Amino acid sequence: MKDVVLSNIHKTYKGRDIPALNDVSFETGEGELFGLIGPDGAGKTSLFRILTTLILPDSGCAKVCGKDVVNDYKEIRKIVGYMPGKFSLYQDLSVEENLNFFATVFNTSLKKNYDLIKDIYIQIEPFKKRRAGQLSGGMKQKLALCCALIHKPKVLFLDEPTTGVDAVSRKEFWGMLKALKEQGISILVSTPYMDEADLCDRIALIQNGKIMSIDTPHSITLNYPDPLYAVQSDQMGKLLHDLRNFREIKSCNAFGDYHHISFVSERKETGNELKDYLLKKDHSNIKLNAVAPGIEDCFIQLMDSE
Amino acid sequence: MKEIVIKTEKLTKQFGNFIAANEISFEVYKGEIFGFLGANGAGKTTAMRMLCGLSRPTSGNATIAGFDVYRQTEEIKKNIGYMSQKFSLYEDLNILENIRFFGGIYGLSRQEIREKSEKLIDQLGLEMEVKKLVGELPLGWKQKLAFSVAILHEPSIVFLDEPTGGVDPVTRRQFWDLIYEASDRGITIFVTTHYMDEAEYCNRVSMMVDGKIEALDTPGNLKMKYAANSMDGVFYELARGAKRKAD
Amino acid sequence: MSLHEVQKEKQIKSKMKQFLSFIKKEFLHVFRDSKTMLMLFGLPIAQITLFGFALTNEIKNSRIVVLDQAKDIASQEIVQKFEAGRQFTLDRTLNNPNQIEEAFRSGNLKLAILIPANFYEDLQHLHEAQIQIISDASDPNTANTLTTYASNILMDYQLELMQNAKLPMSIDTDIRMLYNPELKGATNFVPGVIALVLMLVCVLMTSVSIVREKERGTMEILLVSPFHPFLVILSKAVPYFILSLFNLGVIILMSVFLLDMPFNGPVWLLFAESGLFILTCLSVGLLISNSTKSQAAAMLISLMGMLIPTLLLAGFMFPLENMPWPLQLISNVVPAKWFYIIVKSIMVKGLGFAAIWKETLILFVMTILLLLISYKKFNIRLS
Numbered sequence: 001m002k003d004v005v006l007s008n009i010h011k012t013y014k015g016r017d018i019p020a021l022n023d024v025s026f027e028t029g030e031g032e033l034f035g036l037i038g039p040d041g042a043g044k045t046s047l048f049r050i051l052t053t054l055i056l057p058d059s060g061c062a063k064v065c066g067k068d069v070v071n072d073y074k075e076i077r078k079i080v081g082y083m084p085g086k087f088s089l090y091q092d093l094s095v096e097e098n099l100n101f102f103a104t105v106f107n108t109s110l111k112k113n114y115d116l117i118k119d120i121y122i123q124i125e126p127f128k129k130r131r132a133g134q135l136s137g138g139m140k141q142k143l144a145l146c147c148a149l150i151h152k153p154k155v156l157f158l159d160e161p162t163t164g165v166d167a168v169s170r171k172e173f174w175g176m177l178k179a180l181k182e183q184g185i186s187i188l189v190s191t192p193y194m195d196e197a198d199l200c201d202r203i204a205l206i207q208n209g210k211i212m213s214i215d216t217p218h219s220i221t222l223n224y225p226d227p228l229y230a231v232q233s234d235q236m237g238k239l240l241h242d243l244r245n246f247r248e249i250k251s252c253n254a255f256g257d258y259h260h261i262s263f264v265s266e267r268k269e270t271g272n273e274l275k276d277y278l279l280k281k282d283h284s285n286i287k288l289n290a291v292a293p294g295i296e297d298c299f300i301q302l303m304d305s306e
Numbered sequence: 307m308k309e310i311v312i313k314t315e316k317l318t319k320q321f322g323n324f325i326a327a328n329e330i331s332f333e334v335y336k337g338e339i340f341g342f343l344g345a346n347g348a349g350k351t352t353a354m355r356m357l358c359g360l361s362r363p364t365s366g367n368a369t370i371a372g373f374d375v376y377r378q379t380e381e382i383k384k385n386i387g388y389m390s391q392k393f394s395l396y397e398d399l400n401i402l403e404n405i406r407f408f409g410g411i412y413g414l415s416r417q418e419i420r421e422k423s424e425k426l427i428d429q430l431g432l433e434m435e436v437k438k439l440v441g442e443l444p445l446g447w448k449q450k451l452a453f454s455v456a457i458l459h460e461p462s463i464v465f466l467d468e469p470t471g472g473v474d475p476v477t478r479r480q481f482w483d484l485i486y487e488a489s490d491r492g493i494t495i496f497v498t499t500h501y502m503d504e505a506e507y508c509n510r511v512s513m514m515v516d517g518k519i520e521a522l523d524t525p526g527n528l529k530m531k532y533a534a535n536s537m538d539g540v541f542y543e544l545a546r547g548a549k550r551k552a553d
Numbered sequence: 554m555s556l557h558e559v560q561k562e563k564q565i566k567s568k569m570k571q572f573l574s575f576i577k578k579e580f581l582h583v584f585r586d587s588k589t590m591l592m593l594f595g596l597p598i599a600q601i602t603l604f605g606f607a608l609t610n611e612i613k614n615s616r617i618v619v620l621d622q623a624k625d626i627a628s629q630e631i632v633q634k635f636e637a638g639r640q641f642t643l644d645r646t647l648n649n650p651n652q653i654e655e656a657f658r659s660g661n662l663k664l665a666i667l668i669p670a671n672f673y674e675d676l677q678h679l680h681e682a683q684i685q686i687i688s689d690a691s692d693p694n695t696a697n698t699l700t701t702y703a704s705n706i707l708m709d710y711q712l713e714l715m716q717n718a719k720l721p722m723s724i725d726t727d728i729r730m731l732y733n734p735e736l737k738g739a740t741n742f743v744p745g746v747i748a749l750v751l752m753l754v755c756v757l758m759t760s761v762s763i764v765r766e767k768e769r770g771t772m773e774i775l776l777v778s779p780f781h782p783f784l785v786i787l788s789k790a791v792p793y794f795i796l797s798l799f800n801l802g803v804i805i806l807m808s809v810f811l812l813d814m815p816f817n818g819p820v821w822l823l824f825a826e827s828g829l830f831i832l833t834c835l836s837v838g839l840l841i842s843n844s845t846k847s848q849a850a851a852m853l854i855s856l857m858g859m860l861i862p863t864l865l866l867a868g869f870m871f872p873l874e875n876m877p878w879p880l881q882l883i884s885n886v887v888p889a890k891w892f893y894i895i896v897k898s899i900m901v902k903g904l905g906f907a908a909i910w911k912e913t914l915i916l917f918v919m920t921i922l923l924l925l926i927s928y929k930k931f932n933i934r935l936s
Contacts, residue, residue: 038474039445039446039472039473039474039475039477040445040471040472040473041444041445041472042474049935052777053776053777053934054773054776054777054934054935055934055935056934073933073934074779077776077777077778077779078779080777082773082774082777084770084773084774086769086770087770088769088770088771088773088774089771089774090578090582090769090771091769092581092582092585092586093578093581093582093585097578097581100574101574101575101578102774102778104570104571104574105571105574105575105775105778105779105780106778106779106780107567107571107779136346136347137346137347138346147774148774163471163472164346164468164471164500165346165500166344166345166346166500166541166545167345167500167502167538167541167542167545168345168541168542168545168546168548169345169346171542192471192472192473193501194475195538207474236507237486237490240483240486253475253479254479254482254503254507255503256502256503256505256506256507256536256537257506257525257526257529257536296475299474299475300475300476300479303474303475303476304476
């Protein structure tokens with residue numbers, strides 16, 4: 001069975017010309033870790049809010065565990081867990097009080113589903129008497145995850161759980177998601193960080209309310225249309241500029257310590273021609289290697305082609 | 307000899323028993339792109355506030371653009387630009403009104419404001435949008451505009467606090483083009499980011515762990531030293547040892 | 554019991570448990586926020602002190618001068634009466650009208666009383682005589698209080714004369730009143746303060762605390778839960794209902810023991826009526842929270858939309874009878890107006906339910922209407 005089914009969802013907010021969601025359709029399977037990858041304003045939060053029955057789509061149909069988001073909203077609210085983008089717990093209540101409160105709201109208790117949250121809860125247990133507002137970013141995130149899991153939801157919706165969180169905490173968080181997935185919970189997670197895409201089973205790349213591509217991260221990168229190269233020299237800033245002026249260049253983007261480029265046509269001599277060109281422009285220590293495209297390369301390519 | 311625009315010596319900020327920034331010493335050169343990294347709660351924000359003259363250090367010394375952080379905070383504020391992810395422009399004013407307002411704040415003449423705003427709008431390709439409220443612009447455009455406004459008065463240093471958070475990958479790179487351009491003009495860039503590929507774009511990078519600067523070097527040297535093949539690896543190696551996890 | 558009934562009972566039990574845990578949570582919010590606590594418990598005390606003592610405190614031994622140009626029996630009796638009261642101290646008597654201004658300039662003088670020549674004769678024959686009172690209006694409140702005292706003394710004297718002479722006669726005093734015309738005391742202010750405090754606490758606190766959940770994003774999580782969202786909001790009302798009743802007790806105790814406020818009617822009736830008024834206020838609070846998105850907006854609307862009309866139009870600060878008719882008309886929709894009448898009737902006049910059923914009914918209808926509207930407007934989703 002498909003846990004989440006969206007077909008032709010449209011949503012435009014009042015007073016806005018541009019649609020927040022434009023004909024969005026996809027499905028996620030049972031027990032899948034599905035990632036929604038896109039920048040702020042791409043429509044990720046709108047999509048999550050429609051699926052969690054918080055807002056209504058203008059048109060189209062959405063189902064969670066076979067239940068319609070418009071008509072069966074009461075049923076859906078019983079079986080999903082939701083972690084909004086902003087930290088949304090009571091800052092003036094302690095860790096324990098927050099957990100107990102949400103447990104009662106969902107008609108359960110901390111004990112009942114302790115197994116599910118045990119691994120995460122153990123990490124925040126030493127601070128259980130501390131007010132949620134005084135926890136560090138990473139701890140808050142763990143508490144929020146515990147609260148969203150406390151009723152053993154069938155589907156877990158996590159809206160940008162790692163935004164503003166440092167690289168170390170992010171890694172930890174993805175580790176937790178993996179463990180949850182193994183317990184059979186379907187997870188729909190959104191993120192603006194392209195490097196997190198590889199940690200998902202399948203991903204959808206979303207931009208301006210439109211899904212640009214849906215597949216496994218690996219297949220998406222395989223579908224990159226051109227051979228991609230990484231270039232490096234001693235003057236990276238100037239290199240970017242010079243590369244863009246090279247006649248054979250199709251795309252050129254900075255990628256950390258390399259620039260990723262693709263050529264208009266694939267001729268054998270292009271590589272050497274480029275090297276000669278760069279030497280003439282006073283670059284030294286020039287490196288040019290073929291490189292496998294990442295999700296971010298694909299995202300940029302898809303954005304450019306739209 | 308490179309001209310030094312930021313110099314700190316054992317700069318410390320203590321809140322009660324908690325030492326948020328612990329004897330920080332470093333130098334930043336004119337026109338440099340300086341990456342200021344660290345995990346959440348490592349003390350980046352505290353340090354940045356002291357450097358902007360917003361928070362008085364507990365001890366130590368620092369000069370920003372030649373001005374003392376204890377006595378000359380007003381002069382510092384005139385000579386720096388500041389932009390953060392959260393607040394930068396007025397969402398309910400249009401693009402031109404924002405430019406005029408911030409130009410006015412930094413004491414630019416009407417003539418200067420007119421020239422600069424024309425140039426800026428042309429550079430960002432916003433001719434069609436000048437009458438649009440900033441709140442209606444996509445995030446990436448907003449951030450590019452905010453950066454341009456922050457350097458409108460040609461400050462000697464501009465502080466950027468996670469300027470590209472949540473921005474799409476294409477606009478993010480355009481944003482860095484703007485940063486390079488400003489640095490070519492001699493403006494020093496002091497930037498924090500959670501994107502590790504952006505750390506690579508910096509001339510030098512510092513890593514803060516538990517209130518101290520644990521490492522400071524070019525990205526290349528740091529990668530060599532920590533035997534990592536990306537800045538991500540360097541960051542992970544350093545931040546993993548952090549004991550403190552508070553915001 | 555059938556299986557169905559058992560299930561149903563179980564469901565109700567768990568609903569109750571959810572509801573109780575909500576109420577507990579609300580109490581924790583209240584007790585942990587020093588600003589809320591101050592508002593809740595500091596406010597009634599501050600209000601009682603302000604209105605009860607500061608505004609109505611008697612002014613004693615104010616210095617006055619008398620220019621008695623009549624020098625007859627009546628004028629002397631009047632002067633004696635002024636001297637006898639504890640409000641005034643006769644500084645000196647003047648002989649010449651020109652001295653009046655000089656006397657005021659010398660400072661410390663609050664009032665001058667001018668009795669024209671032939672005062673008694675005018676009273677006797679024309680049945681009408683005039684007295685002029687001049688007051689130092691640089692402090693208008695004091696000036697008004699004092700002129701009221703003075704005219705009260707003159708009125709008393711007039712009554713005495715009439716009783717003796719069995720003839721209608723009047724002394725015209727030439728004063729215009731701006732504030733506090735009836736020289737109202739605690740008896741008038743306390744019922745107003747009760748209305749005001751309940752209004753503030755219930756409307757402001759409920760609307761702000763609901764909107765806070767929206768602002769912090771917790772409402773989002775609560776909406777995506779099996780708990781009915783309207784119960785979320787109702788559970789907010791419970792703690793404030795209880796705290797308001799507690800507040801009411803504090804105000805009544807303070808006013809009875811500190812301000813010598815009479816309490817003539819049945820206590821239970823006052824609490825029952827207050828309960829109704831609190832419900833009215835809570836439903837106003839709900840309505841406001843339904844239509845606002847930020848705490849600041851909720852606060853502003855509560856203050857502008859409820860506090861100010863309560864102050865101006867409930868009748869305890871400014872008498873409604875003297876207001877232009879549009880304002881009088883508007884005052885009818887201010888719940889505090891009706892509650893003010895109810896409290897006054899119970900506490901001061903000692904009346905029972907029979908005398909206030911009409912006002913009670915009005916409040917009741919208002920509450921039902923407000924609750925209906927806010928339920929209709931209530932959104933089970935975001936915006």
